[in-house]
Amino acid sequence: MKLQQNLMRKTDKKENNKEFAGFMDIQEHFRDVKDVKVDAKSEREIFRNIYVEEAAFDYPITKAVLQKYIHSNIIPIHHYKDVFNRTNQHYGMQKQYPALILAIKSDPLLYKGPDVCQNFGFSNFYYTSFLLNCIFDCEYCFLQGMYPSANLVAFVNIEDFKDAITKIVSNEREPVYLAASYDTDLIAFHGIIPYLDYFYDFFSTLPNLYVEVRTKSAGQIFYEEHAALENFIVAFTLAPEEVIKKYEKYTPSLKARIKAVKKAIDKGFKVRLCFDPIFIDTEYESLYEKFYDYIFSEIEPGKILDVGYGFFRMPVDFYKRIKKQKSNSKLFIDDYCLIDGIVSYPTALQEEVKEKHFAILLKYIQKDKLFAL
Numbered sequence: 001m002k003l004q005q006n007l008m009r010k011t012d013k014k015e016n017n018k019e020f021a022g023f024m025d026i027q028e029h030f031r032d033v034k035d036v037k038v039d040a041k042s043e044r045e046i047f048r049n050i051y052v053e054e055a056a057f058d059y060p061i062t063k064a065v066l067q068k069y070i071h072s073n074i075i076p077i078h079h080y081k082d083v084f085n086r087t088n089q090h091y092g093m094q095k096q097y098p099a100l101i102l103a104i105k106s107d108p109l110l111y112k113g114p115d116v117c118q119n120f121g122f123s124n125f126y127y128t129s130f131l132l133n134c135i136f137d138c139e140y141c142f143l144q145g146m147y148p149s150a151n152l153v154a155f156v157n158i159e160d161f162k163d164a165i166t167k168i169v170s171n172e173r174e175p176v177y178l179a180a181s182y183d184t185d186l187i188a189f190h191g192i193i194p195y196l197d198y199f200y201d202f203f204s205t206l207p208n209l210y211v212e213v214r215t216k217s218a219g220q221i222f223y224e225e226h227a228a229l230e231n232f233i234v235a236f237t238l239a240p241e242e243v244i245k246k247y248e249k250y251t252p253s254l255k256a257r258i259k260a261v262k263k264a265i266d267k268g269f270k271v272r273l274c275f276d277p278i279f280i281d282t283e284y285e286s287l288y289e290k291f292y293d294y295i296f297s298e299i300e301p302g303k304i305l306d307v308g309y310g311f312f313r314m315p316v317d318f319y320k321r322i323k324k325q326k327s328n329s330k331l332f333i334d335d336y337c338l339i340d341g342i343v344s345y346p347t348a349l350q351e352e353v354k355e356k357h358f359a360i361l362l363k364y365i366q367k368d369k370l371f372a373l
């Protein structure tokens with residue numbers, strides 16, 4: 001409550017957002033400090049309520065979280081869905097002060113990658129979610145249409161996830177590509193639960209597994225503390241600053257993300273750049289062209305593993321659900337096409353824009369390293 005009151009006292013919206021961004025993305029808040037530590041104030045106030053499944057209390061992650069957030073209200077529950085799936089929840093309101101729910105994930109723990117996601121040439125494409133929801137609040141995020149709640153569900157049974165991953169990898173003859181942070185941001189969440197610390201050594205034991213962790217975080221501590229792995233890819237989502245300001249609430253600036261990209265490269269990590277989602281709008285038409293040139297004036301193209309490129313798109317059911325909640329969002333008022341259950345821009349328009357963008361991107365990146373969806 002104290003944080004809420006402090007925030008309300010501030011009249012300058014930008015400053016307010018900045019402080020909130022600091023609250024939400026701990027690494028970004030302290031981005032100029034090399035050894036990021038969560039300060040006592042943040043720890044005390046970050047989650048007012050922490051719900052814990054009765055069966056989850058004994059897991060090491062639960063113990064670590066409860067030890068850290070000693071000032072939060074701890075509320076035992078039978079099953080996370082009792083809280084998460086309640087009816088009449090307001091996603092937008094919850095998003096401002098989400099609760100944390102510690103739970104045990106039951107089968108399935110891994111899913112086949114859907115068609116709306118890029119597989120970067122891997123036919124065995126899976127994704128997994130150690131964490132439901134995300135600390136950022138992108139206006140275009142499909143999670144708003146997928147989940148009934150904005151509360152964060154953190155699964156604590158990591159050994160079960162490891163068993164499931166091992167099983168899939170040993171059953172597949174071809175390499176397995178696993179998106180571990182496609183529908184959340186594990187690196188931004190690292191200061192709260194360092195999931196990647198729990199999994200990193202395990203990933204290194206499975207050379208037939210390629211793990212992608214997607215992030216908008218400017219946090220650098222992860223790259224400082226871990227040695228790069230051959231089968232671990234950090235995929236940074238980058239967008240023009242104007243797009244970030246308009247659609248990617250609480251996320252770090254482009255400049256701060258570029259700093260993190262450089263740090264990851266310096267530390268030898270395999271780095272993917274994702275220009276996804278791309279928005280087609282007369283307002284942004286000229287922005288992207290300058291943006292690509294800027295990115296590759298800052299980041300050496302030869303040091304990038306590859307590039308992902310994709311337009312704004314969303315399953316129609318999610319789109320309809322979000323449109324209902326965000327009746328004043330320009331993004332959800334625009335006209336789109338519906339093709340095979342996916343809402344996006346008309347194909348001819350996508351092709352036209354893609355051609356222009358690729359003419360620039362191909363100055364820097366070889367064609368076989370440019371993956372478009």
Ligand code: SF4
Nearest residue numbers: 134136138141183184
């Ligand atoms: S970073 Fe990704 S998962 Fe998080 S809110 Fe934005 S779009 Fe959603």
